[in-house]
Amino acid sequence: MHAVWMKEYGPPEVLVPGEAPDPVAGEGQVVVEVAFANITFVETQIRSGSLRIPGISNDLPIVPGNGVGGTVRSVGPGVDPGLVGKRVVTGTGGSGGYAEQVAAPAAGVVEVPEGLPLDTAVALLADGRTATALFRSAAPRPGERVLVEAAAGGVGSLLVQLVTLAGATAVATAGAPHKLDQARALGAQFAFDYTKPEWTTRVREEVGGLDVVFDGVGGDIGRAAFELLAPGGRMFSFGMAGGSFPEIDEAEEASRGVTVSRGVSVTPDQARALTASALAEASAGNLRPVIGQRFALDEAARAHAAIEGRATLGKTLLVP
Secondary structure (H helix, E strand, O other): OEEEEEOOOOOHHHEEEEEOOOOOOOOOEEEEEEEEEEEOHHHHHHHHOOOOOOOOOOOOOEOOOOEEEEEEEEEOOOOOHHHOOOEEEEEOOOOOOOEOEEEEEHHHOEEOOOOOOHHHHHHHHHHHHHHHHHHHHHOOOOOOEEEEOOOOEHHHHHHHHHHHHOOOEEEEEEOOHHHHHHHHHOOOOEEEEOOOOOHHHHHHHHOOOEEEEEEOOOHHHHHHHHOOEEEEEEEEEOOOOOOOOOOOOHHHHHHHOOEEEEOOOOOHHHHHHHHHHHHHHHHOOOOOOOEEEEEEHHHHHHHHHHHHOOOOOEEEEEEO
16 A cells, blocks of 8 residues: 655655555454545654654654544454444554554544544544543633634634634634634634734733633743733643743742643543544534645645645645
8 A cells, every 4th residue: 555654753855655565454453444644733743853752753664644534444353343334533543644544443433423524524533632622621601711822723723613602702823814814714803913022912902811821832922822811810731833831830820820731631532532522513513624735645745844834724634
């Protein structure tokens, strides 16, 4: 089968198309014929070598990619044969997703609701569960002011919709005019360009103090957003596009009367349930992922370059 290999760390060009053996379903596994493969920003960090994940980053060469959607073609021992022919989304366990077929644990498979397009389901696989987990943790109430960083990205665009559905005020930040337009179209009542030095001043003037911050950028942007929290506010840092989580110590939290949570931690069962919930919301018409661009499987390097260059909108998919 056709696949994309990463044999060393480095720039996007280290992603090279090639051939790989067809997978065979082992005990507790399914083989999925891939229709769409998900790309996350974390995968660009793994490829560059800036983020090392045990079990993935130290075992080169690998076929990268974790999230896929497609049709189950075969099952291994101990797996319900009724899954064959079902449309599903699933994680691969950390690698192997940039390929025409994958073997994946059957326990992680989520069936796609009838009528929901596969590309929509794949776009919600990772980002949908992350956005849903963050939203449930924050539980914004009607009227609360909620800042969403990187609001035109995969997770951010979903958070804007969830915040709006909850009756809270969605305050979007992004780094380009067309991305701010996208956030407004999804329901954001305010939108600010965080590449402008005066953006925090404008938030204070037009919105006031914030009740919730969803920090998907980190670094200096996340730190600046922290300063906008009103007493009793809560901040959820889940992304490090800025290079790190913002530097905030517990003493600052206590003196300001705010709380900061870092990262999103869920069990495999919770992750599966969160994905199923996001798919159900999309099937009901309450959640719509923004798929901004698609690349052929052989163009994985171009896809990574576009994501790193902040040239993407919403979700990026590979199409074998």
